[in-house]
Amino acid sequence: MRPFTYERATDVPGACAAASRPGATFISGGTNLLDLMKLEIERPSHLVDISRLPLADVDELQDGALRIGAQAANSDVAADPRVRTRYPVLSQALVAGASGQLRNKASVGGNLVQRTRCPYFYDTAAGCNKRDPGSGCSAIGGFNRIHAVLGASDSCIATNPSDMAVAMSVLDAQIELLDADRSVRRVDIADFHRLPGDTPHVETVLRPGEMITAVILPPPPPGRQLYRKVRDRASYEFALVSVAAIVATDRGTISSARVAFGGVAHKPWRSADAEAALTGRPATMATYRAAAETAMRDAVGQGQNDFKIDLARRTLCRTLVQAAQAS
Template sequence: MKTFTYEKAATPEAAVKDIDTIGAKFIAGGTNLLDLMKLQVETPDKLVDISRLDLAKIEEREDGGLTIGALVPNSDLAADARVVEKYEVLSRALLAGASGQLRNKASTGGNLLQRTRCYYFYDTAAACNKREPGSGCSAIGGFNRILAVLGTSEHCIATHPSDMAVAMRALDATIVTLKADGDRRRISIHDFYRLPGDTPQIETVLEAGELITHIELPAPPKGKQAYRKVRDRASYAFALVSVAAIVDVQDGVIASASLAFGGLGPMPWRNPAVEAALVGKAPTDEAFEAAATALLADAKGYGSNDFKIPLARRTLIATLRTVTGA
């Protein structure tokens, strides 16, 4: 591991001031960052420890929603009675996401910022545009079983690994940040992540030194919620395909639908065309097939991951049957 300096921040304002060099990183739980540092994938010159900041509360909002501190541990968020009762899809996604030990340590803000688990990103001897821009993408033409089939580019086909972020996108979360100049901003999760394009190393719209302080959830959505995750083994495995679904059926017709997907793209994936194919329709296999067709219209496999396309179709249809009672 490369030598680095270390500072403990006393306040969020102090934390963003302490990020005064290009090679500096915030650290909270460190469940992803420390692994990357050991492998020399991440080589920060400085770590600013934010783990002791007063950002570990879950508070009710006047609109009926919740404000979640960025340092709330994943285990606390999953077990919170308000989350279990009103945001079941989020609780289930968190429980599916990691072992109990990791959930106890991992923070909510850090979960949003996980780096891809692409094999070639972790292998410093392999070409990876995300790790070293301009070096190439070994995953294209390589072993890409767990990688993306939507939103890819000729420069990168990595997937985003978070389960929690998939549920957050289905719930229309908002990310609250503190910028290095002291200004605050609120970013819809729909605008937070970036497609790889020709700059796969830039994964979010966060500016240098910008700190996530809170995540806001709107009032609980109407309808039934479910999170389905398909993976290679029953525990501690990243999604091949996952679906976060919130569907409200009224008088035999789908009144509203919110669907987000993991394991398919470089970000938690959501496509309004999928939901449009369902709203106003009776919950039938015909409507579910139309939604799956809309989801996968632009899907592209790269060899080892071709199976994800039919798997995503089956997983979506099975999830829709569950949440609609069809």
């Protein structure tokens, strides 16, 4: 780990101003950043500690929405009665992520900006355009079992590791951002993470010094919410494929549906095509299979991860069966 300086922020605008300086970055729970610093993948010269800023509350808004502060711990959000009752897909996704100890430390804002777990990204001897732009993507033609099958490019086939963000995607969450000039903007979660294209090192739409201050969850949509995660082991493992679904039915017909995948792309993958294939159709396995085929229509494997395409189809069907029955 390289030398760095440290300061504890006392207010949000001051934190944004400090983090806008060259070489500076925010630190909160540190559950991802510290590992990256030890491996010299991240090399900040100055850390701005925002963990004690008053951004940990979960508040009701007048329109029935819920505002979750960016410093709220993942475990606290998962256990919040309002989240468990009105947004169970989010609670389920948070509980499925990491270990209890990490959930106690990790923040909502940090979860949204955590970086990929691609082994080549962590191996400084390997070519990785995300870590070192222009050095190539060693996963293409290499060990790529856990890599993306949707939205990838010739520059990068890494995946986003967040469970929480997949659930927030089907909930149409908005990310509240603040900069040093106290300018506030909201970004739809669908627009927050970027696909790799030719610049896989640019992962979000965050500007220098801009801080995530909260996540806004709109009033919950009708239907049963469900999160399903398929992984190599039952605990403390990232998803091979995950599905967040919200399904409402009326006398055997799907009246509305929302579907998002994790583990298959550079960002949470909301499938508008699958949703269109489900809405207005009978709640039957034939409908679910057709939606799954539509969702994976543009998927491209890299050899070792080809299995993910069929796994994603089957995981979606299984999730829809459960969600529609309960709905």
